[in-house]
Amino acid sequence: MKLIQIGAGAQLAVIRDDRFQTVRISAHFMMPVVAEKMAAYALLPRLLPRGCARYPDYTAFNRKLAMLYGAGITGSVQMSGETEMIHISLGMLDDRYVPDGESILAEGIGLLCDVMFDPVLDENGWFRAADVAEEKRNLTEEIRAELNDKRGYALRRAREIMFDGEPYGAPRQGTPEDVEALTPAGLTEEWKTILRTAPITVTAIGMVDEEIAAAAFAEALKRISRAPVQLPVPVQRAGNALREVTERTEAQQAKLVMGFRVQLPEDGNTMPLRLGTVLLGGTPSSRLFKNVRERLSLCYYCAARCDWNKGVLMVDSGVQEDKAAQVRAEVLHQLEELQQGRFDAEELEIARRAMIDQFGSVSDSVGMLDGWYTDQLRTGSIMTPEEAEARIQAVTAEDIAQALSGVRPELFYLLAGQEEVPNA
Amino acid sequence: MKQITKRTVCGDTLWEAVHESGLRVMIYPKEKYSTTYAMFSTAYGSIDETFARGDEDFVTVPAGIAHYLEHKMFENEGEDAFERYARTGASANAYTTFDKTCYLFSCSKRFMESLEILLDFVQRPYFTPETVQKEQGIIAQEIRMGEDHPAHKLIWNLLEDVYESHPVRISIAGTVESIAKIDDQLLYRCYHTFYHPSNMVVTVAGNADPEAVLALVDRMVPTMPAPEIRRQFPQEPRTVMQKRRVETAPVALPMFAVGYKEDAAGRKTEEELSATDLLLRILIGNTSPLYRRLQEQGLVNDEFDAEYLEGPGYAMVMVSGESCDPDRVVDELNREVARLRREGIPEEDFECARRAAYGCAIAAYSNVGTLCNVMTDCALGGRPFGVEQEILHTMTRERVEQRLQEELDPDRMAVSILVPPEEF
Numbered sequence: 001m002k003l004i005q006i007g008a009g010a011q012l013a014v015i016r017d018d019r020f021q022t023v024r025i026s027a028h029f030m031m032p033v034v035a036e037k038m039a040a041y042a043l044l045p046r047l048l049p050r051g052c053a054r055y056p057d058y059t060a061f062n063r064k065l066a067m068l069y070g071a072g073i074t075g076s077v078q079m080s081g082e083t084e085m086i087h088i089s090l091g092m093l094d095d096r097y098v099p100d101g102e103s104i105l106a107e108g109i110g111l112l113c114d115v116m117f118d119p120v121l122d123e124n125g126w127f128r129a130a131d132v133a134e135e136k137r138n139l140t141e142e143i144r145a146e147l148n149d150k151r152g153y154a155l156r157r158a159r160e161i162m163f164d165g166e167p168y169g170a171p172r173q174g175t176p177e178d179v180e181a182l183t184p185a186g187l188t189e190e191w192k193t194i195l196r197t198a199p200i201t202v203t204a205i206g207m208v209d210e211e212i213a214a215a216a217f218a219e220a221l222k223r224i225s226r227a228p229v230q231l232p233v234p235v236q237r238a239g240n241a242l243r244e245v246t247e248r249t250e251a252q253q254a255k256l257v258m259g260f261r262v263q264l265p266e267d268g269n270t271m272p273l274r275l276g277t278v279l280l281g282g283t284p285s286s287r288l289f290k291n292v293r294e295r296l297s298l299c300y301y302c303a304a305r306c307d308w309n310k311g312v313l314m315v316d317s318g319v320q321e322d323k324a325a326q327v328r329a330e331v332l333h334q335l336e337e338l339q340q341g342r343f344d345a346e347e348l349e350i351a352r353r354a355m356i357d358q359f360g361s362v363s364d365s366v367g368m369l370d371g372w373y374t375d376q377l378r379t380g381s382i383m384t385p386e387e388a389e390a391r392i393q394a395v396t397a398e399d400i401a402q403a404l405s406g407v408r409p410e411l412f413y414l415l416a417g418q419e420e421v422p423n424a
Numbered sequence: 425m426k427q428i429t430k431r432t433v434c435g436d437t438l439w440e441a442v443h444e445s446g447l448r449v450m451i452y453p454k455e456k457y458s459t460t461y462a463m464f465s466t467a468y469g470s471i472d473e474t475f476a477r478g479d480e481d482f483v484t485v486p487a488g489i490a491h492y493l494e495h496k497m498f499e500n501e502g503e504d505a506f507e508r509y510a511r512t513g514a515s516a517n518a519y520t521t522f523d524k525t526c527y528l529f530s531c532s533k534r535f536m537e538s539l540e541i542l543l544d545f546v547q548r549p550y551f552t553p554e555t556v557q558k559e560q561g562i563i564a565q566e567i568r569m570g571e572d573h574p575a576h577k578l579i580w581n582l583l584e585d586v587y588e589s590h591p592v593r594i595s596i597a598g599t600v601e602s603i604a605k606i607d608d609q610l611l612y613r614c615y616h617t618f619y620h621p622s623n624m625v626v627t628v629a630g631n632a633d634p635e636a637v638l639a640l641v642d643r644m645v646p647t648m649p650a651p652e653i654r655r656q657f658p659q660e661p662r663t664v665m666q667k668r669r670v671e672t673a674p675v676a677l678p679m680f681a682v683g684y685k686e687d688a689a690g691r692k693t694e695e696e697l698s699a700t701d702l703l704l705r706i707l708i709g710n711t712s713p714l715y716r717r718l719q720e721q722g723l724v725n726d727e728f729d730a731e732y733l734e735g736p737g738y739a740m741v742m743v744s745g746e747s748c749d750p751d752r753v754v755d756e757l758n759r760e761v762a763r764l765r766r767e768g769i770p771e772e773d774f775e776c777a778r779r780a781a782y783g784c785a786i787a788a789y790s791n792v793g794t795l796c797n798v799m800t801d802c803a804l805g806g807r808p809f810g811v812e813q814e815i816l817h818t819m820t821r822e823r824v825e826q827r828l829q830e831e832l833d834p835d836r837m838a839v840s841i842l843v844p845p846e847e848f
Contacts, residue, residue, distance in 0.1 A: 019456050021434070021790045058719075062711045066776040070783030093783045097434075130720075138725045141746060144676030145727075148574050250674035250845075253568040285510040297561030300569055318569050353513030353533075360532025361459040364630070365791065 001373065001382070004214050007221030009228025010200040013377060014210045015369055021097050023105065023206030024366040025112060025213060026089035028374050029198040032232045033082045033167040039139075039174025039182055040190045045075025045086050046135045047127060047187065052114035058131075064111070068104045069093045073115055080375055081234040081309030082167050086194070087374075088116055091366070094207050105209060109216050117195070117220035126184040127191075140176045147249065150415060154255035155316055158413040161245055162259040166235055168310055197229045201377045205366045231378070234310050236264060239408050246414045254321040254416040258331055260313040262306065263406030268381070270308035271391045272403035277306040279351040279400065280338055281315060286351070287334040287343075288315065296330065298323050309379075313407055321421040324414055332409070341401035348397055355392050359385040425449075425638055433810035434789045439634040444647040446622025450799045450809065451637050452629040454792060460535040460630035461792040462528065464546045467804045468618030469523040470596040471736065474656040477617040482656055485614060486605040487591075488563075488598015491520040493611050495559050496551055497527065505545040514538040522592050523735040524804050530793065535632060536640065543626070543644040549615045551608040564600045574673045574842055578681050582742070582840035585666040586683040589658035592738045622650035625803040629795035657737040662687075664838040673842040677725075680750035681742055682757065685836040688739035694807045697732065698781070698815045699827040700741070704730040705777040706769055706824070707760065707832075708743060714760040723747050723756070735805075741831055750841050758834045765828055774821040785812040 004012040031041065055061035065071045071092035078085045090112040095103045122128045146153050156172065163169030173179075200221075204213045239261045262273060281288035281304030292302040302317035319327050337343065362368045362385045376382045383391070428441045439451040470491065474484045497518070498505040509516045514531035516538075527546050531538050570576045580595055587593040597603075628637055664685050673679075692700075708715055708730050718724040728745035747753045788794045802809040 019454070019790075022787045059711060059713070059716050063772075063776050066709075066711050066780040068779075068783075069786075070780030091787075093786055097786050099782075134719055134722075137722055141677055141725045145746065148675055150572050151569075252571045253565065283510065284506040284516070293562060297558055298565075300562055300566040318565060320565070320568075350510040350513075353510070354515065357513035357515060357532050361530065364454075364457050364459040364532075 002210070004210065006202065006214055006218045007200070007224075008226035010202070010217070010221055010226070011377070012202045012204060012210070012214050012217060013373055014208065014213070015203065015205045015373065016207065016210070017205065018207055019364075020206045020366055021094055022091055022366060023094050023204070023208050024089060024091050024370055025109060025202065025204045025208060026087050026370055026374070027112070027116060027217075028201045028203070029086040029194050030200075030231055030378055031084045031086075031194060031198050032229065033079060033084045033170060035167060035170035036178070037190070038084070038170050038172065039178035040187055041084050041086060042077050042173035043135055043139055043179065043182055043187060044191055044194070045077050045088060046139060047131060048088060048115050048119055048191075049073045049075050050131055050135070051120045052111065053118045053120060054114055055111075056120040068108055069098060071104070071108050071111075073112055077173070079168075079172060080378065081307070082232045083378060085374070085378070088112070089370070096207065106212050109213055113216050113220050117223070119191075121188070122184070124185070126188040129184050132182070132184045132187060136179050136182060139173060140179050143173050143176055143179065150249070150251055150255050151316065151318065154257050154413065154415040155314060157247065157415065158257035158259050158314065158411055159312075161243070161413060162312070162411040166237065168235070195224050197227055199228045199231065201374060203370050203373055205369050236311060240410050242409050242412070244412045246416055248416055248418050251415065251417045253318045254324055254414055256317045256319055256324050256327055257411075257413040258315040258328065258409060259411035259413065260315075260407045261410050262311040262313050264308070264311040265403065269391070272395050272399035273306060273308055275351055275355060275392060275395050276338060276400040276404045277304050277313060278355055279343065279347060280304045280335060283351065283354045285347070285354075287338065288331065291334060292317060292327055292330050296326070298327050298330075302327065302331070321414070321416045322423050325423045328412060335404070335407065339401060339404045339407070341397060343397070345397070348400070352392055352395070356389050359388050359392070425642060428638065434786065434813070436789070438810060439638075441638055443621060443641055443645055445645055446620075446650050447641065447645055448625040448803050449638060449641055450625065450627045450803060451632060451634040452795050452799065453632050453634060454630050457630045457792065458532045459530060459792055460532075460628065460632050461530045461796045462535075462539055462542060462626070462628045463526050463796045463800050464528075464542050464624065464626050465524050465526040465800045465804065466618050466624045467523065468525050468614070468623065469521050470594065471522045471591040471657070471738075472618065472655055473591045475617060476654045478651045482654070483613065485610055486598065487594045487602040488596070489606055489610060489614055490525055491597045492559065492563060492603055492606050493614055494518050494520045494525050494527075495563060496556065496611060497546060497549065499555055500545060500548060500550045505541060508541045508545070509538060512538045512541070520596055522596065522738075524800070526800060528796065536636060539628070539637065539640060540644065543640065546619070547645070549612065549619075551611045553608055556606065556608045556611065560603060563597065563603055567595075567597050567600055567603075570595070570597060574675045574679055577671070577673055578679050578744070578840055578842050579742075581669055581671060582681045582683045582838060585669055585838040585840060586664045586685050586740055587738065588661055588665040590660045590737050591657070592735070617651065617653060620648075620650055621645050623653060625800055627796045627799040627803070629799070630792035655736070660737065663836055666838060668839045668841075670841045670843060672845045675842050675844055677746045677748060678750050678844070679744070679746050679842045680753065681744040681840045682754055683838050683840075684741045684832045685838070686739040686741070686831060688734070688737050691736070691805055691807070692734050692739065694802075694811055695815050696827070697734070698812060698819060699824050700732050700831065701781055702774070702777045702819065702824050703827050703831065704732070704741065705780060706773050707764065708757070709777065709780075711773070711776050714756065718753060718756060723749060723753050750839070754839055758837075761828070761832045761834070769821055769825055769828070771821055774824060778816055778819060782813065782816050785816065
């Protein structure tokens with residue numbers, strides 16, 4: 001990977017690779033998470049890819065992209081620790097695969113830059129009211145539809161309840177009321193602030209001509225008086241007392257989410273925690289899969305995941321309500337076993353191999369490479385997948401027991417059907 | 425191997441072979457990739473409910489048995505398949521559709537060992553009354569999880585209304601009641617009918633040595649006489665069974681799915697699928713006048729989409745989405761189809777769709793998982809692989825217009841709608 005400075009607090013990371021049929025160029029804007037701004041942060045990446053000053057008409061803009069062999073410019077938002085990231089990405093065919101020797105890369109990069117730095121504005125210099133209204137409706141409908149996916153909804157609710165009052169507990173896309181309150185003037189101001197203050201990383205993956213990419217971004221950033229902010233270090237709050245929360249909805253199957261607070265290691269090495277999570281519930285050979293699903297036949301899925309940027313571990317499972325207590329007890333039992341170091345070398349090697357195998361596949365996908373490096377460029381500690389593999393190799397059983405010993409339950413959340421079913 | 429051929433596809437060399445047993449093998453090596461993806465699949469899915477092997481009498485088996493069999497294949501007398509994969513670090517899975525069952529893994533290390541596991545366990549069934557019984561709790565939870573997904577309910581309602589008797593109208597996993605009738609003897613019967621190598625295909629993409637793969641297949645797959653598989657599907661009328669159904673579900677916004685039934689005497693050709701893909705892009709894609717109009721009127725959101733479902737004895741275009749007024753969307757859709765039929769497709773619209781489809785087809789060659797899935801679909805659907813570039817090159821606007829006259833017939837349409845309880 002090669003890093004090129006393209007402006008104050010802005011860098012271009014070039015990962016040149018000739019194996020792919022496509023290229024991907026993404027701009028990542030990073031801001032501190034602020035609960036009141038989540039709706040604006042969620043709306044902007046939907047609004048921007050609707051067009052640009054050169055192609056203000058939505059249909060004409062999409063046709064332009066279609067004519068570039070189905071190039072796509074998409075926006076998304078993601079929370080990592082207490083940093084909010086807005087991604088605006090261009091994915092398109094590599095010039096080598098475009099028929100008749102045509103070159104489309106420069107045109108694609110031009111459109112990507114225009115979407116961000118030269119958007120469609122009205123006579124007041126604001127985003128157009130009609131565009132804003134349409135995307136507000138789309139976003140509101142998406143937020144309201146979150147309940148349609150009960151597993152995802154339960155995980156989100158558990159996070160909001162567990163981190164109530166912390167930026168990390170803010171609703172990811174704001175509330176429908178927050179969205180309703182957004183205005184063209186306010187959104188325009190917010191985007192200008194982001195352009196001025198957000199640390200920016202641009203990733204260019206595939207056979208991207210770095211000079212074209214660097215020049216296009218540097219030129220656009222030159223027009224902005226940049227004053228990048230410091231990104232926050234995740235809040236490490238002392239543990240809370242364990243809470244039990246049940247919410248009810250129309251559902252056949254209850255969703256259990258167990259939230260655990262994790263003490264992050266002082267040396268910054270999160271590999272023991274990550275490996276411990278895989279050992280607990282990351283593969284079909286994990287403790288949770290083998291016991292909760294296979295041995296006790298209590299569920300179809302029971303999985304563990306951790307956010308090592310924040311220090312939280314979540315276990316979730318789809319269960320019958322009257323079996324939830326049994327699942328909970330089994331999960332706690334399995335966790336305790338691992339905390340006490342009661343696992344054998346073979347189990348550990350299985351989890352280790354699974355993680356190493358995943359690291360090995362990162363480099364075969366432009367999307368995965370983008371995700372891998374973006375998160376690392378944010379924190380500044382850059383590891384190749386090979387270096388990550390070496391660090392996983394070095395983790396011992398004691399390291400895992402030690403990492404998991406700081407894991408404490410804080411929330412048992414259950415999203416259940418309307419009719420209460422007592423424990424069996 | 426009886427027959428080995430090599431040809432160039434998208435700059436790479438594709439190996440295709442047929443084993444003495446009738447097993448087809450397709451290998452798509454990707455130079456410099458670290459990952460390999462492999463699938464072992466049988467042309468046996470949820471619709472194969474009534475069948476006979478050789479001269480035997482026809483038998484009708486309980487709904488959901490192909491999927492149940494998929495779950496049970498992972499178990500063996502000794503170690504189960506997941507335990508064996510755990511030793512190589514591969515990430516393994518399986519899935520069942522209407523017309524196929526696929527066992528797969530991906531890995532970045534020890535590929536040949538994992539391939540040996542795959543070829544071995546799929547050829548070695550082991551069921552006892554006890555092990556079959558144990559799976560019922562797990563699959564019942566999987567079924568309940570599906571029942572809580574409004575999108576599943578929407579589609580199953582639609583299929584029930586479009587098809588009067590074809591088993592495509594029955595949920596792939598079956599029901600909690602139907603799977604209770606499954607026992608070890610029935611599983612063996614299905615296995616011995618459909619898991620003969622002549623009804624199967626092995627596909628490999630990524631970091632692999634084709635000669636080593638073929639040698640392993642030679643060693644692991646026995647040559648035995650292929651039984652004749654006879655499948656019986658009920659006569660399906662031309663028209664749909666029920667034109668409109670509205671039910672309640674815990675959704676925020678009404679959801680709708682429209683199905684247009686088509687004749688499905690034989691399987692569709694690659695060229696027909698390609699023409700339908702272009703037609704749907706032109707009709708409802710983000711470059712279309714219809715999509716723009718519906719968005720501006722607030723009638724659809726990002727979920728608006730179309731797909732083509734096609735297999736033995738069934739074929740239909742399905743358009744689905746969320747809307748405050750589904751009936752108006754359906755009305756607008758049919759009006760746009762009528763207009764295009766009358767006025768024809770503008771050349772510019774056709775060219776946009778053709779180029780976008782071209783980019784999309786080429787991009788798929790970067791992803792080893794997509795490659796394996798597409799090769800499998802082609803092999804089991806009796807279609808050639810890797811010909812879309814050529815087809816798109818020679819495709820004409822007139823051909824898509826002709827397809828438009830054959831498809832999307834409002835007289836053969838069914839509409840399924842889910843509304844929030846208060847709107848019922």
